[in-house]
Amino acid sequence: MTVVLGCIADDFTGATDLAGLLARSGVRVRLHMGLPSEEAGGDVAPFEVIALKTRTLPVGEAVEQARAAADWLRAAGAQRFFWKYCSTFDSTPQGNIGPVAQALMADLGASQTIYCPAFPENGRRVFMGNLFVGRQPLAESPMRDHPLTPMRDSDLTRLLAPQVAGPVGLVEHPVVEAGPQAIRAALVALAEAGRAHVVIDAIRDGDLTAIATACRDMALISGGSALAMALPGLYLANGTLAADAPRLVPPQLDKGAVVLSGSCSAMTNRQVAHYLQGGAPGLRLDPLELAQNGPRAALDWLGAQDLSRAPILYATADPQSVRAAQEHLGVARAGEIVEEALAACAVAARDRGAQRIVVAGGETSGAVTRALGVSRMDVGAEIAPGVPWCFGRSAGQDVALTLKSGNFGAESFFSDALERLQP
């Protein structure tokens, strides 16, 4: 078995999203939480996904980690690579998306790559280079108030231009609609015009399949998870991937569960409210209180809960409360305090036997998996598009984790997740 596609994601929920969509094909997908510490090689899956936590890091550090991940994947046999970022193109003002793509292209000897964050099933579409979230342009969507990466422009070519050397190209939707051959021809013409970085429109899954067909042999593809979805089928069809990959057998799990929410997205706010309305025991964490007293009160509360009722601990709050906390503590510190507290709660819940752990938020998921010491997981069934249950080991026991991207899932996501994976 060799690695058919080596994938690098810039955050943990983004990586599970990608892994979940690849796993829809039935092919085995392995997810590494952070740069793998074990030697590359040995037992590998055809799709290996490395989850980094680089979305908000300084550019140099993000680039260094992505290159190290690509080196590991290359040593494991990968010859094609996928660079996964958020379907809302989340980046800091300096931006890591372009610099990472550029560095990987240089290392892999790729002369051109594409950028396509579209995820139509979740309402992300790219048209004439502009990213829409549902009906709203990105910059008018709730993403404009994201705690760490507020997105205030919707034009991907304009967002990408300062992040890369040389001009950015665009393959417009009419070309994409005309199919793989037209896309290939447009990419060749753009390459001849010196455009190594090309944004591609996509408004439905069929567009993504056409793009994946046109680009499946590129050394580096970059985009959201949905662009990768067609790749396993294409690799099976052309014989790059053998059809006899083993299937996942999920472990037996106990009744105990906990829900930890550090995402402040509009959707997570609704999901938390819905879960509490349904009668779940819940405790709201206040960053200012945590800054003064630490997580002791949260841990005491959790210690008194019946874990078979899947209690929720959440810092999820509306944009106004988030801003107030950030003004007092600073953006980074407010985030860290919450992440540390939720991570401590995850460990305490695991130590009391919780084997199903639901986490909302990419940064939060990074902190939780790190605290649990979960370094790699096998990817199971999806609860909602882009949100699978994953199975790993923590402190010698089986744990199931689902890492929900801030904006993903239905309002009933938390109860959906627990129903989907009943002991």
Ligand SMILES: Nc1ncnc2c1ncn2[C@@H]1O[C@H](COP(=O)(O)OP(=O)(O)OP(=O)(O)O)[C@@H](O)[C@H]1O
């Ligand atoms: N009440 C709060 N005040 C300030 N910051 C908060 C608060 N609650 C959570 N945070 C921080 O906001 C950040 C939310 O980012 P996170 O990546 O976890 O969620 P998200 O961005 O909605 O998810 P995704 O990246 O998957 O879209 C975290 O750093 C978290 O600690």
Ligand SMILES: O=C(O)[C@@H](O)C(=O)CO
């Ligand atoms: O692409 C998305 O929207 C998600 O996988 C994600 O990256 C959220 O952090």
